[in-house]
Amino acid sequence: xxxxxxxxxxxxxxxxxxxxxxxxxxxxxxxxxxxxxxxxxxxxxxxxxxxxxxxxxxxxxxxxxxxxxxxxxxxxxxxxxxxxxxxxxxxxxxxxxxxxxxxxxxxxxxxxxxxxxxxxxxxxxxxxxxxxxxxxxxxxxxxxxxxxxxxxxxxxxxxxxxxxxxxxxxxxxxxxxxxxxxxxxxxxxxxxxxxxxxxxxxxxxxxxxxxxxxxxxxxxxxxxxxxxxxxxxxxxxxxxxxxxxxxxxxxxxxxxxxxxxxxxxxxxxxxxxxxxxxxxxxxxxxxxxxxxxxxxxxxxxxxxxxxxxxxxxxxxxxxxxxxxxxxxxxxxxxxxxxxxxxxxxxxxxxxxxxxxxxxxxxxxxxxxxxxxxxxxxxxxxxxxxxxxxxxx
Ligand code: IPM
Ligand code: MG
Numbered sequence: 001x002x003x004x005x006x007x008x009x010x011x012x013x014x015x016x017x018x019x020x021x022x023x024x025x026x027x028x029x030x031x032x033x034x035x036x037x038x039x040x041x042x043x044x045x046x047x048x049x050x051x052x053x054x055x056x057x058x059x060x061x062x063x064x065x066x067x068x069x070x071x072x073x074x075x076x077x078x079x080x081x082x083x084x085x086x087x088x089x090x091x092x093x094x095x096x097x098x099x100x101x102x103x104x105x106x107x108x109x110x111x112x113x114x115x116x117x118x119x120x121x122x123x124x125x126x127x128x129x130x131x132x133x134x135x136x137x138x139x140x141x142x143x144x145x146x147x148x149x150x151x152x153x154x155x156x157x158x159x160x161x162x163x164x165x166x167x168x169x170x171x172x173x174x175x176x177x178x179x180x181x182x183x184x185x186x187x188x189x190x191x192x193x194x195x196x197x198x199x200x201x202x203x204x205x206x207x208x209x210x211x212x213x214x215x216x217x218x219x220x221x222x223x224x225x226x227x228x229x230x231x232x233x234x235x236x237x238x239x240x241x242x243x244x245x246x247x248x249x250x251x252x253x254x255x256x257x258x259x260x261x262x263x264x265x266x267x268x269x270x271x272x273x274x275x276x277x278x279x280x281x282x283x284x285x286x287x288x289x290x291x292x293x294x295x296x297x298x299x300x301x302x303x304x305x306x307x308x309x310x311x312x313x314x315x316x317x318x319x320x321x322x323x324x325x326x327x328x329x330x331x332x333x334x335x336x337x338x339x340x341x342x343x344x345x346x347x348x349x350x351x352x353x354x355x356x357x358x359x360x361x362x363x364x365x366x367x368x369x370x371x372x373x374x375x376x377x378x379x380x381x382x383x384x385x386x387x388x389x390x391x392x
Contacts, residue, residue, distance in 0.1 A: 024057045025329055028088040028293075030065040030081065030117075033110055034302025035365075036094025038310065039317035042369030043092055046321040049373045050334040053380040061088075065117070066096025066110035066302075076113025082120055086292060090328035091121075092321060093297035098304040106167070110302075115163060122290035124159035124188070125195050126267065127323075128299055130274040130284055135346035139279040139355055142251070149255040150278055153203070155196040156267025158288055160188045161218075163264045182218045184263070189225040195289070196261035197233040205236045206258035210246045210266055222263065243270070250274055271299055280354040282313030285320035287327055294328050296320040310364035313352040318342060318372060337383060341375035 029044055031037035044060065051057050063081040064072035072078065076096070085091050096110035106112065117123075132140060132150040140147035165181030193209070200207045209226040211219035223240055230238040241249065243266045249256065250270065254277055262270065275281040281300045288295040298316025306312050318338065326335035345368070351360035352368055363371070 024059040025089040026059045026061065026087065027324075028084050028091045029060055029062040030085075030091060031062065031068070031094040032065050032096040032302065033067040033098045034095055034304045034307040035300075035312035036066070036096065036302055038094075038307070038312050038365045039298060039314040040092060040094040042314035042365065042372070043317040043321040045369055045373050046318055046338055046376060047092075047325070049376050050325060050331065050337075050380065053377060053384070054331075054334070065093070066113050067098050067101045069113055070101060070104075070108075070110065076108070076110045077116040077120075082117065085117065085121060085295075088293045090293055090324045091295040092317075092324060093295055094317065095298070095300060095302035097302045098307075117295070118158055118288060118290075119164065121288075121292050121295065122159065123288035123295055124157065125192055125289040126156040126158040126286055127195075127199070127289070128154040128156060128267070128271045128274075128284055128286045130154060130271070130278055132278045133283075133343065133346060135343060136279045136283070136355060138357055140277060142254070142277055146252075146254065147277065150274075152254065152257045152274060153199055153259045154267055154271045154274060155192060155199060155259060155261040156271065157184075157188065157192045157262070157264050158267075159264075159290070160184055161264035182216065182263075182265075184218045184221060186221060186225045189222050190229055193226045193229050193261055196259050197229065197236050200236045200259040201233065204258045206239070207236055208239050208241050208246065208257055208260045210241050210243050210260055210262035210270065212243050212266075213240070214242060219263075226261070246270060247273060250277065275299060280313060281316075282352065282354045283315045283319070285316050285318075285323050287320070287323045289327075294324075296324045296328075310366055311353045312365045313354045314365050314369055314372075315342065315352075315355075318369075333383065334380070337376060337379045341372055341379045344375045344379075345371050 029040055031040040047058055061084050063084050065081050066076050069076045069078045096114050101109050130152045132147050162180050162182040165183045167180050169178040196207050211222045213219040213223040250273055272281055275284045284299045286297055286299050298320055300316055322335040322338035325331040349360040350363050350371055351357060356362050
């Protein structure tokens with residue numbers, strides 16, 4: 001087991017800057033497998049840049065997880081990794097999985113580490129914001145008039161459903177059979193729906209609850225429970241949608257959606273589809289919330305074929321770091337600065353391979369990170385100068 005404690009780079013002139021935090025916030029980094037380490041490196045640099053500019057520091061601890069956990073410790077979620085996560089202020093994860101571990105039994109694969117971590121931390125809400133960036137309008141597979149106002153928050157239930165129901169297999173009379181049980185309790189549905197309503201109240205007050213209530217009993221409970229909860233949120237317009245229809249509506253008319261709330265598996269599937277509408281799955285961050293520290297991760301996988309080639313898109317990871325700053329650390333100004341810096345890099349035409357455009361300049365993951373961090377530094381400096389000029 002390798003645990004590495006890295007301090008944030010000291011600020012250029014720490015004494016001259018205002019200290020914002022009493023003791024450094026503990027951030028656990030779980031780079032994981034495939035392109036995970038490459039994109040997490042860039043995202044960790046984003047946090048370091050904010051710390052350096054703000055005159056504070058983060059206490060980073062990098063831990064083995066997923067396939068890397070199996071290699072280091074024989075299991076995808078080593079005890080020490082879980083202990084560090086439980087003790088963290090926030091967790092930044094890369095991605096897990098790869099061909100090297102595909103022959104292992106389901107419960108011992110890297111993905112089992114991710115599910116185990118979500119379960120152990122009680123992470124029952126997963127928020128996946130999907131928004132079209134003006135600079136990337138050209139790469140949406142949709143016609144411009146359909147794509148232009150995509151701004152959706154997918155609230156995915158993360159600790160229940162078919163992912164965590166009974167799994168089994170048997171062979172009877174030479175015939176193989178396997179099953180995975182979708183199960184939900186009303187309180188499990190209520191707590192995630194409650195969050196979706198609250199998000200919608202802060203946005204344009206529309207919730208689409210996605211299920212398959214025409215076929216599945218668990219979906220019928222989902223629909224009844226969400227409907228009951230809606231009475232407590234009279235300002236929110238609730239709509240129910242079957243998942244097959246939702247998949248179609250996302251493609252035909254994505255701007256009809258504000259907040260989508262759905263089960264673990266439907267959320268997994270719909271969020272990949274929605275990501276493609278705004279250009280690439282590499283662009284989308286996520287936040288997982290529960291009873292303890294929150295976890296931030298891009299929604300993409302470990303992309304083993306891209307690993308080690310410096311071609312991965314770090315944007316999902318960068319934006320996950322921005323969500324971490326905003327939601328776990330209350331650093332909204334810094335989070336907004338990351339967003340501004342990202343737009344500037346994209347406006348200047350820099351692109352990783354997945355979001356390449358003929359007119360753009362193709363660069364690698366690390367270079368994208370350097371450019372982003374340089375823009376972020378400049379943005380934070382500008383903001384700080386404007387704050388001083390304004391007497392703040
Ligand atoms: C995701 C991923 C995971 C999931 C896998 C890697 C287990 O696809 O976070 O969307 O299915 O939840
Ligand atoms: Mg997925």
